[in-house]
Amino acid sequence: MKKCSLLFFTLIILSACVKDKPQDSIQPQVQLTTAKKVYIINEGNFGSANASVSLYDVGNDAVVDNIYKVQNSTNPSIGDVAQSLSFINNKFYLVVNNSGKIIVCDNQFKKLTQITNLSSPRYILQITNQKAYVSDYNANSVSIIDLNSNTKTGSISCKGWTEKMELIYNKAFITNMNSNYIYVVNTINDLITDSVYVGVNAGSLVIDKNDKLWVLSSGNSINAVSGSLTRINTITNQIETTFNFPANNFPKNLCINKTKDTLYFINKGIYRMPIYASAIPATEFIAKGNKNFYGLDINPANSFIYASDAIDYVQKSNIYVYDANGNLTKNFKAGINANGFYFE
């Protein structure tokens, strides 16, 4: 009996057979071409400090997993939740939401400095060569940044979660996820001059070729308020048209093509809508399938549609590239929770 039990225990111990050490994915040496690059912003997971920026070289169809880490090997961590990336005055501004900072890099992605004293920054909008605005999740204000010294110099009080922004005619239009309004700021004196009712959870906006502002309100699933799309005259700040989505539609990520005549957004699937359309398209342009579309943008170089699929939010995202007709041309992996793109 003793032998029997000894055998049993030996078997139990030997049964441990899966090798524990995971295979390190070896980053292939990427020889970058001169073609224009696509930068993919990967939020990472909230609280995990695993944000990254992927670089997709269209020229040789290669992906660099974490360009920031490659270029900043002495201190390779971006921080917690990379929210957005902008290119201003030949520098990259990488907004790191939950670390409360903006990392400023040269055009090769080598870190130059960082802007601190921010609460929970989301997006940066260049106003002039010297000045930028930064929206914020929690600060109840929009920060004013001096682009020469890369420091925060002031703020514009705006209660709630400010999100994406657009600039036209010395006015900054600022979305606010917590109020039902977008706010209009006079960029000369940094004062809020007006607000426009656009509905709940308005987070994205674009300006079309006729200088009209389009604002997408996502609605609210808990209170069963559907989303809406609003066109605003940027001179008068008056609403020209509002398109209401059918029940249980909660659209997000409004973007526009290079010629500024076609809108795109995510509403489970991806929708395309000409700016002169009389109604919201009834059918999706690119079907959702089992994907979890999370980020969307249009490459101005060729009007290709870049969409990220966050899958379960805790693994590497899939990036789908569709041609202008919506045919899938490419599919590759970026970092965790890819939420947006910067096209060189």
Place this chain on the structure above:
Amino acid sequence: MAKIKNKQFACGFNCIKAFVVFLFLLSNNLFCQDTVSLQKVEVTATKIELSQIGKKTEKLDTIIKRQFKFNSIADVLSSNSTIFIKNYGPGSIATTSFRGGNASQTAVLWNGFNIQNPMLGQSDLALMPCFLFDNINLEYGGSSHLWGSGAVGGSIHLNNNLLFSKGLTTSLSYGIGSFGLRNASTSLSFSKKRFVSSFKLYNISSENNFLFADTSDKIQSIKQQKNSAYNYAGIMNEFKFLINSKQIISLTIWLNNNKRRLPSINNLSESKIYQQDYSDKVTANWSVIYPNHKSIIRAGYFNDKINYTDSLKSDFSKNNSQTFIAENENYFNWGKSHQFNLGVNYTSNSANSNNYNSLKNLSRLSFLAGNKFTFFNNRWLTYLSIRADYLSVGKLPLTGNVSTEFNLTKKIILMASAAKIYRQPTLNELYWMPGGNINLKPEQGFSYDGTIAYKNQINNLLIYISGAAFTRQINNWILWTSSANGNPTPINLMQVWSRGTETTWRFEYKKNKLIYKLNFGTAYILSTTQQINQENNNSLNKQLIYTPRYSANAVFSVTYNKFDVCFYNHYVGYRFTASDNSQWLNPYHVSSVRLNYTVEFKYAQFILFSACNNLFNTDYKIVSGRPMPLRNFELGLTLQNKTTLK
């Protein structure tokens, strides 16, 4: 522990006093079982005993309990078991992963009451000081049929054990440690023939500005944690009264107020996060005991508050939840030694938060029927049960269990159990704004396990070896996403298969005043996604995040007279942090040494305690972005006095 148990039972047959003790034991779920009790002679079982039939269980040794007196349940379990304690750093939240499950799939039971926070579906083990509890037991495997929702991977039992006729015991402790750790506690226990009361008070605080290694920073690799101070304080008051030879009533109150500052991720930015966890727990118990019948009526009321403040982000979150539990259990003996049990449980949870749109309620009514069969003069025990639950929101599955254990020889025991298990969605999963999903179905599945144990005494050497294997499949596994943007929603995303093997090795050698003990445990657990309803999802067939495949722990102790020294080491293998297993945290070995020295005087004893944690200065992280301290120390003194009462 075996020694204590024998002592209790030896005197149990001597006098009336012991009879009282025996009755008391019966009424309070306190059969001090060893891991595998070869003799379960007690006919009048309780739920804890029933849940342990056919299952692997572990009980913390008294030496270990003494050595971790100043520490939390999270600390003692991470050093002394193979279950994974997901600890966000000293003082921060600590939850469990039991047999490949997550924190909401572990039941934390205090004297048989489930004390998980109903909003989160989990308990923070960092807020529970060891010294409050007389017994700390681990039960491996699912037992939703007895403990309801959440008892999927395993259960942690924290029990209080008040004994009658023990006289007056007073104790005063003070401990200090690295990074401003201060720990004061006192206890007073007044125990007469028919009445016993106990009072415990504690206050634990620390600056907690520990040093940690940051290998990613090539310039400054040793850093100091910031904004991580904490202060935990509480009282526990227990009363027990023997009304007559057939009835016992008891009342227990546990109030605690825990304040802590929470550091930023990897200490990268300034943090002003402050969290207060406040909790009132009151339970009452009335037991009626006849020779062939026993009934228990119990009730519990728990009020939990979690206030989270991040002034830098203007984030002020207030969460308040109440749980009310009323329960009746009845046990009837029949035949020669069989026992039928019938129970009903009503649990009501209500909660309010700034993230709910109104006060939310969940109530559950459960009926349980079971029978314990005892054959061959207690050599073979079998427990069969069935449970029906009715939830106010959605349906819960019918659950049940078959478990059995058989003493093959005097040295070998075989155990097996099969159970249907479930976890109901938590209040946050249902109602959190934004994202809560009212249409969630409960997680449910089947769990099977088998254990073989060998116990033998060869001269002065006591040997105990056990091996266990389990398999468990859970459908409708709920996944809470962790994205910063958008509105993540919990969904019944996948099917998960967890399986694995565990071994336990214990050797105890006694010679004169010397006792050597070696405890060694291993766990090998695969917990993989079997089905997922998303295309291009690379998590299929991959190990779940924060579920180590390999873990092991070893404790070597030497006791000489009044002196104990223990060496602890635990190992945790790779933990993936991405569901496609593309990111992970490295394995670690962490060791510590703890010493206790008791000086006896006529009326009192002094117990000196010291510890060195992270002996080899290991740089490790249990959770991504949450550094753990390098080498640190603790020192403490307890003054204890016992007086016989007339």
